[in-house]
Amino acid sequence: MKVTKELVKKVASNARLKLTDEEIEGFVPELKEILDYFSKLDGLNTGSIKPSFHPIEIKNVMREDEAKESLGVEEALLNTKNKKDSYFKGPRSL
């Protein structure tokens, strides 16, 4: 697997991580070593095998769509400093 600085930068940007140049440089050989190891799986034949998204078979669980008690506005805002008039305040979007 060819791991370049550009690839690390692109993936980091997709993941919303503003890495420093030093971090990018450090990750290149580390990620290469790990991805090369992962490619060991290429040798395993999994042609018609079904994927196991969970270790145990899981069924969909449905419930009635009924309103239940939930957090009040004041409580929901307890964990942030960035709030105004019973709203969360976030960075600008435009």
Add this chain to the structure above:
Amino acid sequence: MKAGDFVEGITLGKIDAVASIKKIINEAEEVNKEYNYFNAICKKEAIEQAEKLKIHPKGKLAGLAVSVKDNICVNGVETTAGSMILKNYRPLFNATVIEKLVKEGAIIIGKTSQDEFGFGGFNINVGLAKKIPKNPINKERVTGGSSGGCAGFTSITKNPHVSIAESTGGSIVNPAAFCGVIGLCPTYGLLSRYGLIDYANSLDKIGIMAKSIEDIELVLDVVKGHDEKDSTSLDMELQGIKAKKIGIIKESMNVDKEINGIIMDKIKALGIKYEEVSMPLVSEYGIAVYYLIAVSEASTNLAKFSGMRYGYEEKLEGDFNEYFSRIRNNAFGREAKRRIILGTFARMAGFRDQYYLKAMKARTLIINEYKKAFEKYDLLVSPTMPIIAPKFSEVNKLTPLQNYMMDILTVGPNLAGLPHITINAGYKEKMPVGIMFIGNHLAEKSLIEICKNKAFKSN
């Protein structure tokens, strides 16, 4: 004193709940100065709870002190999963397991140290501004991880206590083995994950650490069971019998000679029929499959942390992309960033089938390999870890991949969602060596039974 005897003493009024809690909190504070097992100690809340309990002493765990891994939500107590990005986050609710414990009179004494979000096997990848815990037997060595604080305090305390830990790829049995205590990682879904800060949803399991198997049994009975708030939680009864035949995993015995000797002596002392069984797929592909699934799920789970609504915040400067990218880079530790990048890559268009989907299919083959072995054996056995707890100076030299390889014996049962338990089997260089038993799904009773075997009576 065993937890059961302690609880009886409390309910009969022979033991003072307030005095006992003050005693263990003082101990935790003292120990923490030297060993760093706790990210938070909830002294005030614990004493208040003990005072209430003193008036009406009741419950299956009345007055019992419980420490909790920092990634499990406790109402009103700072819960960070060991990460700077959750700094100051105080949940407004209890995780289901905490709710069940408290209902039965247990008292939460604090949140224990862990690798950030569970990303590590030595508990050295603690989040920014967190302290690294030290092994209770030798301070130059690691506790193991990622539930290192749980294991360290369980080992060192002289008071009745159990710990609630969590495992994704071995984070319960690894530190329990390195610190010489018992660690049970239950069947996937046996305990509700509601209120657990996710690492990898298809792998995460909450479990228990304690000094005695009776303590584990007592607490398991309280915390297990279906929860409508967790759609993956099981609605099934525990099974398992007294093991009559055990399979020794051949490939797992290729580790350290001295450790193998200790494990073989213990197996012989059990007085149960045993033979070797080969599990080539899990030993060859386990690490790659595990890490691909774990980092893929972790990178999606960590996408929600953005410096808004809760946790670490900065001044709202720049547009949302700039703000989120800056916050995330400032508040995640190096290993968290590494796993986010690996996971994002493995799920990207063009690579998804080769990595992520392939790993999910390989998991099916690994599960089938275990299922086949359980047609013949009641339990499987191997050393818990390939080494004893290493020194900090040794661990610092390892590359990330060499770090991942330390999970070689524990990723298998975690991938397959199988219950497994570690108990001390002996010592190498005065450090504990754990033996790990793996059971079929829901066979927790077999695991508990084997730990009551006469071979472990000296523990």
